[in-house]
Amino acid sequence: MVNVNLKATVPMLREVKLLRLFSDEELDGLVQIGDSIGYEPHTNIIIEGELSWGLFLILDGTVGIYKTNKLSGDIYDVGQLRTSNFFGEMSLVDENPRSATVRALSDCQMFYISKDKFVEFLDRSMDLKLRFYQSCAQDLVARLRELDENYVISQYQLWKAAVTGDAA
Numbered sequence: 001m002v003n004v005n006l007k008a009t010v011p012m013l014r015e016v017k018l019l020r021l022f023s024d025e026e027l028d029g030l031v032q033i034g035d036s037i038g039y040e041p042h043t044n045i046i047i048e049g050e051l052s053w054g055l056f057l058i059l060d061g062t063v064g065i066y067k068t069n070k071l072s073g074d075i076y077d078v079g080q081l082r083t084s085n086f087f088g089e090m091s092l093v094d095e096n097p098r099s100a101t102v103r104a105l106s107d108c109q110m111f112y113i114s115k116d117k118f119v120e121f122l123d124r125s126m127d128l129k130l131r132f133y134q135s136c137a138q139d140l141v142a143r144l145r146e147l148d149e150n151y152v153i154s155q156y157q158l159w160k161a162a163v164t165g166d167a168a
Contacts, residue, residue, distance in 0.1 A: 006036065006038075006059050006060055006109040007036050008030075008031050008034060008036055008057070008059060008111040009031065010024050010027045010028050010031060012057075012059055012084075012111075013027040013030060013031065013057065013111070014027060015083075015084040016057050016084055016085075016086055017084070017085075017086075017135075017139065018086050018089060018135050018136070018139060019057075019135070020135060021131040021132070021134065021135050022128075022131065022132075026128060029121060029124075030113060030121065033113060033117045033118075033120075033121055034057075034111050034112055034113040034117070035111070035112050035113075036059070036109065036110070036111055036112075037109075037110045037111075037112055038107070038108065038109050038110070039061075039104040039107070039108045039110065040104060040107060041104050041105060041106055041107060042103065042104065042105075043103065043104045044101055044102070044103050045063065045102045045103065045104060045108075045110065046087075046088065046098045046100075046101065046102045047098060047101050048066070048067065048068055048097075048098055048099065048100050048101045049097045049098060050097060050098050051097050051098075052091070052098060053088075053091040053092070053095070053114070053115035053116075054088055054091060054092075054112055054113055054114040054115050054118070055086060055087075055088045055089055055091070055092055055112070055113045055115075055118060056086060056087050056088045056102070056110050056111070056112050057084075057085075057086050057110065057111040057112075057113075058081060058082065058083050058084065058085050058086065058087075058108065058109075058110060059083065059109040059110060059111055060083050060107075060108065060109040061082070061083065061104060061105070061106045061107055061108030061109060062080055062081070062082050062083075062104075062105045062106045062108070063080065063081050063087070063102050063103060063104055063105060063108060064077060064079075064080050064102070064103050064105050065077075065078045065079045065080065065081065065087070065100050065101075065102055066078065066100060066101040066102075066103065067099075067100050067101075068101075075101075078100070080105065081102075087100075087102055089136060089139070091115060092115055092118055092119070092136075093136070
């Protein structure tokens with residue numbers, strides 16, 4: 001971890017898609033319960049399989065997402081997230097271990113809210129809780145649609161290569 005030069009503000013949190021249904025007052029409440037944390041490049045922020053729970057909002061920087069192939073043990077780079085993105089939201093919903101490793105690719109400034117504090121925050125209002133989970137569901141649907149589209153394209157390319165014998 002590195003020194004934190006960037007503190008979370010309501011305008012910064014307003015840019016995070018997951019929190020788009022929150023009011024400025026509610027975002028200010030989040031600012032009060034979270035912690036700003038800095039990470040140097042190549043630092044693992046969370047590690048696949050670890051038991052930790054909480055939400056990370058990227059205030060500045062880029063992180064890489066890595067998954068381990070359970071059969072081969074190979075590690076795959078599955079994507080990157082940048083400023084105003086988030087990760088760890090699944091840990092707010094269940095008690096399962098982390099599903100991927102997230103590593104800082106640049107100097108990163110994060111805003112972290114523990115699951116306990118976040119759940120306590122949501123418990124203030126049923127409306128607040130419903131809006132948050134609605135936002136989670138919308139994000140999940142968007143990810144599933146993208147995954148589905150990528151799957152269809154990759155399957156088409158595999159079949160085309162198998163039929164034509166063209167590996168290109």
